[in-house]
Amino acid sequence: MxxxxxxxxxxxxxxxxxxxxxxxxxxxxxxxxxxxxxxxxxxxxxxxxxxxxxxxxxxxxxxxxxxxxxxxxxxxxxxxxxxxxxxxxxxxxxxxxxxxxxxxxxxxxxxxxxxxxxxxxxxxxxxxxxxxxxxxxxxxxxxxxxxxxxxxxxxxxxYIPDIKGIDLATDDYSTVSMNPADYEGQRVLIIGKGNSAFEVLNVIQNRAMISILMSPTSLRLAWQTKHSGHARSTLIGPLDAYQLKAINCVILDADINEIRHNGSELEVDITYSHAEGDTQTDYYDRIITCTGFxxxxxxxxxxxxxxxxxxxxxxxxxxxxxxxxxxxxxxxxxxxxxxxxxxxxxxxxxxxxxxxxxxxxxxxxxxxDVAMPRENLSGNPDDMARHIAKRLTMSSALFFQFDFLADVLVYENGKFEYYSGVMMDYAKERFANSELVIIISFLWGQPDNNNVLSFQRRPTREEADASVFVHPILRAYSSGEKQDEQHILEDIYGCYVPGSFDRFFTKSHGEKRLGEWHNYNQVDVIQEFVEKRIAALRKDRAA
CATH class of the missing domain: 3.50.50.60 (FAD/NAD(P)-binding domain)
Structure with a gap:
């Protein structure tokens, strides 16, 4: 020490x-x-x-x-x-x-x-x-x-929200009892609708008289928003009880105006978020804040x-x-x-x-003075496309940190350099004066009907921008200005190089063997985009 x-x-x-x-x-x-x-x-x-x-x-x-x-x-x-x-x-x-x-x-x-x-x-x-x-x-x-x-x-x-009388809340997430018997027959208000709120609700709902989850904004489900910090399906079982009217738990969108003592009870004034200003006063035995950190x-x-x-x-x-x-x-x-x-x-x-x-x-x-890690690539568009496809298949940085961390292909001083796992905004600033920058990342799409469990896919390279699953996107910049972008058709396994996930079971797509399908719909599209941007670079330099 x-x-x-x-x-x-x-x-x-x-x-x-x-x-x-x-x-x-x-x-x-x-x-x-x-x-x-x-x-x-x-x-x-x-x-x-x-x-x-x-x-x-x-x-x-x-x-x-x-x-x-x-x-x-x-x-x-x-x-x-x-x-x-x-x-x-x-x-x-x-x-x-x-x-x-x-x-x-x-x-x-x-x-x-x-x-x-x-x-x-x-x-x-x-x-x-x-x-x-x-x-x-x-x-x-x-x-x-x-x-x-x-x-x-x-x-x-x-984090304790700014609510009048919030100091009367019985517990916060860090101190609340996780013993179900402590809630026998009680009316409990849980402030918050995140994972910690549902974590507590799952403990108390079998013993409490009624449990209310409340916050001003609507519940956001991770499988809809694609954000892993929103409410996860492993914790939101009580939603069934609410929607099927068991009335042992209720989830409300409302502002809490004030909390105060009324004898042995806690009196709470609320204003509903989606009811034209409708107000209500409720009574609880216990209030728990589960509002994050x-x-x-x-x-x-x-x-x-x-x-x-x-x-x-x-x-x-x-x-x-x-x-x-x-x-x-x-x-x-x-x-x-x-x-x-x-x-x-x-x-x-x-x-x-x-x-x-x-x-x-x-x-x-x-x-x-240690140069940021990079690789020198040949000017061959096919080689660059296969390098990009390999990174899209292998990188956990791009896959986890979609549309935030990126790989960057840069043309500077007569050579192509490839940077891995760079914050996108940092890359745009760092390479703002470069003649050609291609930022490679992943992006989630959104179905037309907003239903992530039932939607019409468009599994063709020409309609890759309609991909709903997480998929690659290439964005080209010159001197800090965005010039072009190219969506790459989604792959449910995140595989863009044939044979990389050899323990999965897919062998073909339609009439094409798996390798042919990847090359036609993904690698070739990347290559064509790189070729187009290099051609534009040469044209600009010749002008």
Missing amino acids: RKGVEMLDYVVIGAGPAGVQLAFFMEKAGRDYLVLERGRQAGTFFQTFPRSRQLISYNRPPVPSDDAEIQMRFDWNSLLTDGDPDAPKFRNFDKDFLPKADNLVTYLDEFTKQFDLNINYETSVVNVAKSDDVFTITDQNGATYQTRNLIIATGGVP KIDTSIFDDDTKPDLIIDDRFPALTNTWESENVENLYFAGTLTQGIDFQKAASTFIGGFRHNAQALFNVLEEKNH
């Missing part, structure tokens, strides 16, 4: 999955870093949350490929290890599709030990100050640590506090995960979700592990 260190390359606060992921990359690069963790081991957050002790991040031990990178597409919980075959894999710690949180804690502990990461445990940060471009971090024992680059990789604290800014000096967004829940960040108002203050993990709020998967390990790698690459280039 290092105490009272004068100056480090990096200090990371928090040894959750994001902090451990960054530590892995820094350790491998030989950087002078230190992670400060308040708990006795990594993953302290997951010793408490989720309260049900069951994760909703999927785990698939049987995977359809032996390729390590493809396997990560089916693994929402393992950290990146640059393909190290001996690295711990989460699927070896838990075999269930919906794994246990305790097993994630065990996995993270084993990961930190195997790679001998520099972590100070039982170290609570009580103050962060900045002077002359140097951060000084003070722990509970008065020891100080200094760095020019500070990364906050903590979880959050419960927010950043804890109490450790920061006033002049070091990051600006906040989205009801002051998340830091305002640049396209390199840096605070907008505090230079060299970076963020990793779930606190970064404000930058792609309710879109990609930055709320889950499967998403933010790739954000952490992209952040590390930015820091390496900025602070250590």
